[in-house]
Amino acid sequence: MFCTASLALLTYGVAVAVPLGKAQTGEPASLLPKAAGERQYSPPLRAPRTNNVYFGDLHLHTNISTDAYLQGTVATSQADAYRFAMGQTVQTDSGMPARLKRPLDFLAVTDHAENYGLYPGLDAGHPALAGTELEQRWRSVQSIAAEKGLRAAFGSVIRANGPMPELPEKFVRDEWAKSARIADQYNRPGHFTTVIGYEWTGMIKGDNLHRVVLYRDGADQAGKTLPFNAALGNDPEDLWQALESYEASGGQGLAIAHNGNVSNGRMFSPKTVSGQAIDARYAEQRQRWEPVYEATQVKGDGETHPSLSPDDPFADFETWDRYNVAGSTAKEPWMLRYEYARQALIDGLKLEQELGANPFQFGMIGGSDSHTGLATTAEDNFFGKFANGGPSPDRMRDKSAGQPQNNWQLGASGLTAIWAPENTREALFDALKRREVYATTGTRIRLRFFGGWDFTKEELNYADYARIGYERGVPMGSELADGGSGESPVFFLHAIKDPDAANLDRIQIVKGWIDNSGTPREKLFDVALSDSRKPDKNGGIEPVGNTVDVANARYSNSIGDPELMTWWRDPEFDPNQPAFYYVRVLEIPTPRWTTYDAAFYNVPIATGAPEFLQERAYSSPIWYRPTGS
Known part of the structure; x- marks a missing residue:
């Protein structure tokens, strides 16, 4: 519809004579780089930056996460999450089978770093937990769970005995290494990519500062460094320091801030957690470690708010604007400015003029934040945030477990779309770093966007207009x-x-x-x-x-x-x-x-x-x- 026959000449090059046989690298000589100035016959080799689009979820929880387990996700494991994303049928914790109409291209299982894997470990009788106070408390929970329910029983034991003791390091190390190995097991470069990661659950007085942490690396590298949890540091700057230490060990990582609409004004505040005004160093660090932001997910949409964008007729979309993430503090109007992506992008321009660096120069992605192990973002295939909010005749009228809102206020969102040359960990991570990504609310719209100075209207009709976009624009x-x-x-x-x-x-x-x-x-x-x-x-x-x-x-x-x-x-x-x-x-x-x-x-x-x-x-x-x- 948009191409012209005369452009066929643009997609072919001059054939180059190549000697037969293999070079010392073991690769066929025809696949080796050519001498400077020589043109490749194959268009993908001539223009490798034209890229493909891949859809997936970078924010998903399984039974490894404490809150998921206590609210019903007991059987759904990390392996189940990968199998489901690959298109296989899995059995949910309610006993209901579930399957995606179309598999995802990639998935990151990002279980909470705090108490990582504790309850499945207790169930499995991990030797590092035997005889510990953690095991004793778990027995107390189990003794009253049948009467009160698992989540209420856990709360009763906490109220009676205080916060849970610290997990043995050997246990966390074993669980994290196992999670990294499972991710490697299901990784299929070029077909389905698993990204190793976790969630740092920073929170102040119930205000959300959560970040997803993702690694470019496989289990051999990522499995050596334990997840950084909020007990070790409840400030994003602490997390950035941990990422810097990880990179010093030879790996690569990044963080993704999410769900600012329940941060009660903290996510994009002009002040740090310690109360100091943002300075240039903070701005540079945030831009370095947090290249993208989760602009839409199950707990409301975070692009903009009708009070911030009164001239935008589509601003009031899946709006959550009453409480913080814990439901413990009501929203005040002044907080909204520091919670939404559009206003943060605008404030970032102003801060850059003042500081010389933009702390809010981020790309936009979507994630599910599902705690069921199921990345279900289609409106007709939505399995809720928690297992006890899965499909049922009554779930619309029920309260969302652990949330102040009703279940009906949850949104079936969202997905991340990544433009990358291939579906591999390295290529997807690099695209996230350069922000060549976009968010959807769960649908798989295919979107391209290029900016330049001399694009012509006629060139948009070319079948290979993306090549022009890359070559003469951005x-x-x-x-x-x-x-x-x-x-x-x-x-x-x-x-x-x-x-x-x-x-x-x-x-x-x-x-x-x-x-x-x-x-x-x-x-x-x-x-x-x-x-x-x-x-x-x-x-x-x-x-x-x-x-x-x-x-x-x-x-x-x-x-x-x-x-x-x-x-x-x-x-x-x-x-x-x-x-x-x-x-x-x-x-x-x-x-x-x-x-x-x-x-x-x-x-x-x-x-x-x-x-x-x-x-x-x-x-x-x-x-x-x-x-x-």
């Missing part, structure tokens, strides 16, 4: 160097629907910048609309429509477009103003998981629960910095 997650001409930057935007999901409504660009008076600004541009819609004379846009049949939990792709593609130039660009641009893609309305549940179980939808939603994708930004700034 992809999502990058900085666009000042073109020097004063001309406005131009962008290639291309979105394709999930082949098993809904058509697209629109593509939008979100721009944030610092104006000449030093004031942070934001603006939303609708740059591609489906169904040939156009803005009216006042800039208003007719809604795409809604085909959702609530009673039967169905919708029709009779509206919207399967593909949207456009070339866009910023009409309000000022070369003296630092700015960022990111893309938001919206699908047409589709049934929410609560609607699917109501139809499947023939029960009413819970009061207050949305009947439909518009799934979406958020690209990582492209930043512009004026020369000399």
Whole structure:
């Protein structure tokens, strides 16, 4: 549809004579690098940076996590999580079978570092726990669990005896090494990638500061360093220091901040945990160790909030804005500014002007944060956050275990999309570091976004426009160097629907910048609309429509477009103003998981629960910095 026959010549090169046989490396000579100036015949070898997109989950818990185990995820192991993500059928803790319609491309099992593997270890009779106070307390829990339930029994024992004693180091070392070996066992480079990681559960007075930690390495390297837990340091700066020590040992790691909407103003605060104003060193460290941010997940969407973006009609999406993560402190209005990705990106521009470094220069990803071992992010296949919130006729009306919200307020979100040359640990990790990634709310929208200075409209029609994007511009997650001409930057935007999901409504660009008076600004541009819609004379846009049949939990792709593609130039660009641009893609309305549940179980939808939603994708930004700034 978008290519021209005359461009076929662009995808072929000159054949090069290659001697037969193998070189000393053992690789066929035809696969060895060519001398400088020689062209490769194979297009992927000529242009290796064109990349492929891979979808997966980088935030998932199994029975190794204490909170998951105590709330019902007893049998679902890390091995089960990998098998499920690979497309196999697994038995859930409720006894219900579950399977993905399409396998994921990658998965990180990120169990909590705190009390890592304790309860499965106690169940298995690990020798390092025998005769310890931990074992004695576990027997006390088991003695009253049948009457009170596992979670309530655990709480009773804690109240009676105080916090759990520290785990023996040998036990943690054994459990972590085993987890790393399991990840290696299921790793299939090129087909399915397992990423070794864990979650550091930093929290202050119930305010969320959690980070997922991921390694580029295999078990031989990652298995040697124990997970850094919040008891050793409850400040993200402590975690960064631990990552620095890990890299000094020969590995590579990164951290992913998540769920800022339940941090009660701490996630993107201009102050450190110790109460000091952010300085340049802090900004540089945060940018180094936290290249991406989890902008959407089961505990609410974190792109923006309607009070922060009042001119954005799509800002109020899967909003959690009443409490912190523990449900212990109510939200105050001032906190919202320091909890959402869009405002943090804007504040980052301002802080960079003041400090010389941007602490909030991050890409955007999505994760499930499921504690069931099941990465289920499709609205019609949602198995809840905890095992006791899995599919049932009553779950919409039940309280979410361990959360202040009702189950119906959970969102079936999200996924991480990564543009990388191949599906391997190394390639995916490197893409995360350079931020060539994007978030989706669970759907598999395919999204490309390039910025440059001299892209033409005609070039977007080329089948290999991505090659042009890489060669003469930058992809999502990058900085666009000042073109020097004063001309406005131009962008290639291309979105394709999930082949098993809904058509697209629109593509939008979100721009944030610092104006000449030093004031942070934001603006939303609708740059591609489906169904040939156009803005009216006042800039208003007719809604795409809604085909959702609530009673039967169905919708029709009779509206919207399967593909949207456009070339866009910023009409309000000022070369003296630092700015960022990111893309938001919206699908047409589709049934929410609560609607699917109501139809499947023939029960009413819970009061207050949305009947439909518009799934979406958020690209990582492209930043512009004026020369000399």
